Structure formats: C-alpha cells, structure tokens
Amino acid sequence: MTVTYYTAVTLDGFLADENDSLDWLFHQEQDPNGPMNYAQFIDGVGAIVMGATTYQWLLDHDDNWPYEMPAWIVTHRAFPSTDHDIRFVQGDVATLWPDVAxxxxxxxxxxxxxxxxxxxxxxAGHLDRMIVYIAPVTLGAGRPLFPRRFDFELVDVARNGNFVCAEYATTSRM
Ligand SMILES: NC(=O)c1ccc[n+]([C@@H]2O[C@H](COP(=O)([O-])OP(=O)(O)OC[C@H]3O[C@@H](n4cnc5c(N)ncnc54)[C@H](OP(=O)(O)O)[C@@H]3O)[C@@H](O)[C@H]2O)c1
Structure with a gap:
C-alpha cells in the first residue's frame, strides 16, 4: 500500500488563497492523459483522507460527492450526516491509521x-510520497502546502500542460 499526498500547488507553495479560493487553478491547461494524471492516480486509490476545510470546500462547490471509496474527514466540527461512505474522526493520525489502512x-x-x-x-510515518502539480502562479499568501520542516527526495519530474509535476519520496523530519 502506498500513501500519497497528491495535490496542485502554486509556485510559492499554496494550496488555496486566504479565502480558500482555487480560482488560480481551474483555468490552467493540463492534459488529462498526461504525466502523473489524476485518472490514473485515483484508479489505484481505496480510501481518502481530508481535513475539515477541504471537506467544507467540497460541500460548498460540488453538488455531487465525487468519491466512491471510503472518505475519512478529520475534524472537530459537527458536519451534517450523509448517505455516502464518509467517516468523521479526530485526534492523533497514528491512532486513526489502522482503520484508514x-x-x-x-x-x-x-x-x-x-x-x-x-x-x-x-x-506519524504514514506518508510515502507527495505528488505535486505546480502551477505557474504566485499568491503571496494562503493555505500552505506542507507547513512543517521535512526532507523529501525528488523521484520523478515531468511537464503536464502548464504544470511542473513532481513526485517526492518522504525521507525524514529535518
Ligand atoms: N490545490 C489543491 O489541489 C488542494 C488540495 C487540497 C485542499 N485544497 C484547499 O486547501 C485548503 C486547505 O485548508 P487547510 O489548510 O485549512 O487544511 P484542512 O486539512 O482541509 O483543514 C484543516 C482543519 O482540519 C481539522 N483537523 C486537521 N487535523 C485534525 C486532527 N488531527 N484532528 C481533528 N481535526 C483536525 C481542523 O479543523 P477543525 O478543528 O475545525 O475541525 C483544521 O483546522 C482548503 O481550502 C482546500 O479546499 C486545495
């Protein structure tokens, strides 16, 4: 089993702006069949994990829940119940890990x-790799890609449309 943090990011390292907007992302060109593409990636995924703000963003922007696999929402908030396979949890991810896996x-x-x-x-030792789609955009501020000190090893790099796509293996905490 591989655990991957797969995301798009700005050139200056933000996932979203300070208002959680992804407007910078959606007009970027990409080849859906190109390197490190989402379709190929999601095909291998059996469970997903996200934080409360990301989940709220999906509730606000997607009329239909886009995932078929179990989804773990890590939060202290009380979200409305749902018919989808969505599991609300909180606390230490090392404790949550066996059920997620x-x-x-x-x-x-x-x-x-x-x-x-x-x-x-x-x-917690449960992230094997990070795949980032780096857009040629800077925001100056926003939600950070990875706000802790860590060392990664560059494994692969490619171009997909406007994006630099890079895969990194997690090595150690700095
Ligand atoms: N560019 C992209 O492709 C991409 C990818 C992913 C996300 N995004 C966007 O980036 C932004 C990310 O927001 P964010 O940085 O605030 O991160 P987030 O992980 O979505 O949400 C953070 C919140 O999750 C809850 N949480 C996190 N760890 C927890 C734990 N161990 N136990 C309990 N609750 C925990 C806390 O909220 P509570 O305590 O209030 O519950 C925390 O404030 C969102 O706007 C999202 O839409 C963009």
Whole structure:
C-alpha cells in the first residue's frame, strides 16, 4: 500500500488563497492523459483522507460527492450526516491509521489535504510520497502546502500542460 499526498500547488507553495479560493487553478491547461494524471492516480486509490476545510470546500462547490471509496474527514466540527461512505474522526493520525489502512483494502490511500494534515501523516510515518502539480502562479499568501520542516527526495519530474509535476519520496523530519 502506498500513501500519497497528491495535490496542485502554486509556485510559492499554496494550496488555496486566504479565502480558500482555487480560482488560480481551474483555468490552467493540463492534459488529462498526461504525466502523473489524476485518472490514473485515483484508479489505484481505496480510501481518502481530508481535513475539515477541504471537506467544507467540497460541500460548498460540488453538488455531487465525487468519491466512491471510503472518505475519512478529520475534524472537530459537527458536519451534517450523509448517505455516502464518509467517516468523521479526530485526534492523533497514528491512532486513526489502522482503520484508514483497512478501509482501503488492497488499494492505496490518498491524503487529499490540507498541508498540515499531510504533515501529521508524515510525522506519524504514514506518508510515502507527495505528488505535486505546480502551477505557474504566485499568491503571496494562503493555505500552505506542507507547513512543517521535512526532507523529501525528488523521484520523478515531468511537464503536464502548464504544470511542473513532481513526485517526492518522504525521507525524514529535518
Ligand atoms: N490545490 C489543491 O489541489 C488542494 C488540495 C487540497 C485542499 N485544497 C484547499 O486547501 C485548503 C486547505 O485548508 P487547510 O489548510 O485549512 O487544511 P484542512 O486539512 O482541509 O483543514 C484543516 C482543519 O482540519 C481539522 N483537523 C486537521 N487535523 C485534525 C486532527 N488531527 N484532528 C481533528 N481535526 C483536525 C481542523 O479543523 P477543525 O478543528 O475545525 O475541525 C483544521 O483546522 C482548503 O481550502 C482546500 O479546499 C486545495
């Protein structure tokens, strides 16, 4: 099983602006069949994990829940109940990990974001790699990609449309 933080990011390291807007992202060109593409990635994913702000963003922007696999929402907030396979949890990700891993079956786990949640998984030893789609945009401020000190190893790099796509293996905490 591989645990991947797969995300788009600005050139200056933000997932979203200070108002959680992704407007900088959606007009960027990309080839859906190109390197490190989402369709190929999601095909191998058996469970996803995201923080409360990312989940709220999806509730606000997507009429339909886009995922079929179990989704773990890490939060202290009380969200409305849902018919989808969505599991609200909180606390230490090392404690949550066995249930998350089991829910993925033979497939992989996607840490959707945000950045601090991905870092919590890395610190717990449960983040294998990060794949970033780097857009040629700067925001100056916003929600950070990975707001803790960590060392990664560059594994692969490619171009997809306007994006530099890079895969990094998690190595160690700095
Ligand atoms: N560019 C992209 O492709 C991309 C990808 C992912 C996300 N995004 C966007 O980036 C932004 C990320 O927001 P964010 O940085 O605030 O991160 P987030 O992970 O979505 O949300 C952070 C919140 O999750 C809850 N949380 C995190 N860890 C927890 C834990 N261990 N136990 C309990 N609750 C925990 C806390 O909220 P509570 O305590 O209030 O519950 C925390 O404030 C969103 O706007 C999202 O839409 C963009």
């Amino acid at each position: 089991a829910s993925a079956g033979e497939k992989d786990v996607w840490i959707v974001g945000g950045g601090d949640l991905a870092a919590q998984f890395a610190e």
